[in-house]
Amino acid sequence: MKFRLIIPALLVIAVVGQSCVSTKKYKDLQTNYNQLDSSNRDLKAKYLTSEQNLAVRTGRVVSLEEQLANERSNAKQLQAALDKCLTSGSQGNVNISKLVDEINSSNRYIQQLVNAKNKSDSLNLVLTNNLTRSLSQTEAQGVDVQVLKGVVYISLADNMLYKSGSYEISDKAGATLSKIAKIITDYSTYDVLIEGNTDNVPISQKNIRNNWDLSALRAASVVMALQNTYQVDPKRLTAGGRGEYNPIAENTTEAGKSKNRRTQIIITPKLDQFMELINKAPENKQ
Structure with a gap:
């Protein structure tokens, strides 16, 4: 009888023991x-950021690449x-010489375009680095700076600056504007244009037409x-509005x-400042 009671008890202990081990493994x-x-979510976020940066940089060289493709086609x-x-021998030496000269001229122009593209890329890099040098690494992450043909564009969504449906600056805009002011103040001789843009939805407020x-x-x-909060010289500033007529996306979706x-x-930068930056741009070796 005692032996029969011991066997079920041992079975119970074994089951309980297995349950404890399984729970630990599960945890x-x-x-x-x-x-x-x-880790996967972090990698996805970094991948999306890299994709966006790549799209911006790819867009900067499209025009020169198209010209290069056209000239290569002509050549x-x-x-x-x-x-x-x-092959046919139907043309004289004069025509052959003319064709050779045209080919050589086309090749020289292709090389000029390549050099111009490399110089433009170097100038854009110098200008971006110079304009963001007044920001800390943390501050720079919140400011999107793009350089197109030597002009710096800092684009900010309306919800970063204004109260909803209004032109009044919101309380949370201070952190963003302080970063912009640092860049503007660091280059005190550059002209600054503030340009407003909207979607195509008509505004319905009495005081806004x-x-x-x-x-x-x-x-x-x-x-x-x-001017008032960050003491930027108002002589450098210009305010302009382009309404709905300068879109960068389709107005058919909420995202657009x-x-x-x-x-x-x-x-x-003014012309003399452009020339100074060009002299700073590193040469690209072929």
């Missing part, structure tokens, strides 16, 4: 899963004409904040409308 696996899931056509001429009014009033609010509702701070 370990859950912890590992949570860590991997967090190919000229070379084909020369080959045909040499249309989107032209709204965009101009928003730009003026930023100008006054930079959100992109179009923006304020751009456009910082433009």
Whole structure:
């Protein structure tokens, strides 16, 4: 009888023991899963940021690449004409020499375009670095600075600066405007244009006639904040509104409308400052 009672007891102890071990393994696996899931989310965020940066940089060189492709196509056509001429023997030495000169001229122009593209990329890099040098690494992460053809564009969504449906500066805009003011103050001789942009949805407020009014009033609010709060010289500042007529996305979706509702701070060096920056731009070796 005692032996029969001992066997079930041992079975119960074994089952309980297995249950405890399984629970510990489950917790370990859950912890590992949570860590991997967090790491995966971080990698996805970094991937999206890299994709956006790549898209911006790719857009900057499209124009020169198109010109290069056209000139290479012309050179190919000229070379084909020369080959045909040499094969048939129907053209004289004068025509052959002319074709050779045209090919050489086209190749020289292609090389000029390549050099111009490399110089432009170097100048944009120098200008971006110079304009953001007054910001700490943390501050720079919140400011989107792009350089297109030597002009600096800082684009800010309307919800970063204004109260909803209004041209009044919001309380939370201070952190953003302080960063912009640092850049502007660091280059005290550069001209600054504040440009307001809207979507195509008509405004329905008594004191605002249309989107032209709204965009101009928003730009003026930023100008006054930079002048009064951050002591930027008002002689350097210009406020302008472009209404709904300078979109960067389709107004057929909410996401597109959100992109179009923006304020751009456009910082433009004068001609002599451009030349100084060009001299600073590093040469690219072929």
